[in-house]
Amino acid sequence: MSEKKKKQNVRQLIEEKNKSQNFNRKLEKSIPVLLFLIASLSVLTTIGIVYILVSESFHFFKEVSIVSFFTGTVLKPLSQNPQFGVLPLLMGTLTSTFIAILVALPIGLMSAIYLSEYAPNNVRKICKPILEVLAGIPTIVYGFFAFTFVTPLLKYVIPGLDATNILSPGIVMGIMIIPMIASLSEDAMTAVPNSMREGALAMGSTKLEVVFKVIIPAALSGIIASIVLAISRAIGETMIVTIASGSSKNFTFDITQSMQTMTAYIVEVTGGDAPAGSTIYYSLYAVAMTLFIFTLLMNLSATYIAKKWKEEYE
């Protein structure tokens, strides 16, 4: 009796073992499939973005010709005879980006040089994290800062400044991207091998000469890539310009006036309950596609520059 029971138990055990092995084998085979599906979701996101932008812009370009969209200098989506020219928005975006780079490029690059070449170790250990905090502050906070502090401050210097203008968000955007240029360029500069520094110093150069004649040429691809990435970031920045630059669709070079960027236009249209299916609603996608193409080109060229122009040492 007990003998039989034992036998049964062993048989059961074997069966259970087989079952669990079968299960394990199935699991082992299905896990990669599941993970592949999860991984392909990121590709699906890209496809989704491109599909939505293209298909909805297509509706827009059925009503407004592509030529008049890209060459039109008047943007009046809400008037009786709506006009959809993207140039005022492009102007706003490029102006604010230009101001931002004007602020961020010298300061970011000089910070990078200081941190990588001049700073003693303990100073670098304090300064770098603080600069990183600057990069971690939400953009909405910068928007608040631009609107309630920088604009009133600039008004002392430029009395004719509008309450919303492109200058103040441009400057604040520049401050926002300083850490980006500083830290990426610094990485590129620290990657230059020490033997090159020492060689130049041994020839009697001052540190400054080493920086300009050895380090910067050697790290140029990384530095330029950091600048291109910063430009792309500035083009896509939304909240600072939306808050501090207002919604006038001026086509002008006057930086004391309010100008709307592409991103701010998208916010205005989506916030204004544009009925789905209207031309204004579709114009949103055409503008977003322009924005997407701009930033994509910038990002691709940054990768290309960093890879192809990279000087290999050692």
Add this chain to the structure above:
Amino acid sequence: MATIKYIDVIQVEKRMNMRVMVNTIARALFLLATCFGIIVLAILLYRVFSEGLSWININFLTNKLSTDPAIAGILGAILGTVWLMIVVAPVTMILGIGTAIYLELYAKKGFIQTLIRTNIANLAGVPSIVYGILGMTVFVRALGMGNIVLAGGLTMSLLILPITIVASQEAIRAVPSHLSEGSYGMGATKWQTIKNIILPAAIPSILTGAILSLSRAIGETAPLVVIGIPALLIPLPGSIMDKFTVLPMQIYYWTLDSTMVAEYANLAAATIIVLLVLLLILNMTAIIIRNKYQKTY
């Protein structure tokens, strides 16, 4: 017989002094530039705290939104941020870690791996507002969710997915191969090795990365503006299917309206303080986890 001067000592010394001086000046200039960022950060924080700190009290944190600045509170926005995180954290963790495991441990070198990698690198550079448009078109309109927590959370998850994936990839790559080889040597299968050896070793770094990307989602505004978070008074959110608002959205509306009611600027500043404290806590947690649980092999 004239002596030939190979090196004109006086000339050299003159030039040397000049060169050293330029170097010193440049050094001071570079230091100044480095300090510029720090000074601006100090001014920014000082401005925010001087305007908002006195407005923070229990009522501000526990009252509902109101048009009257004296009794307006941010309970709704705080709850909204919490609910948003309840959606974003699990979704982005599962998708991020899953993708990272696939790319690092399963994908064969070749077209598909390159495709997914390039794609993730490019997704990281897409402006956040474009994700907002994706979310609005797919989740809010096509799937008919409306502007609820779930729609906002999924949009935010997609936005921070690339950062989470990259952080998880680095964490997995940092696990030394002798650990997994030991596991294989004991007869463990691939999934058993991943589940029992690689993931436990990588999880502190993965968590650190995930928390940092969550803090990005908490501070992000643009996608939610596009999705259409109303500025109106809405009931407190109680589930992921409810309408909601979050801290950055509240800051946005109060900053815009500060031209009409001056006190709104103070409310915005006070909300910024709450947001910054929240981000600080999250970042500290990430650093603590990294320092405490990260083993070096």
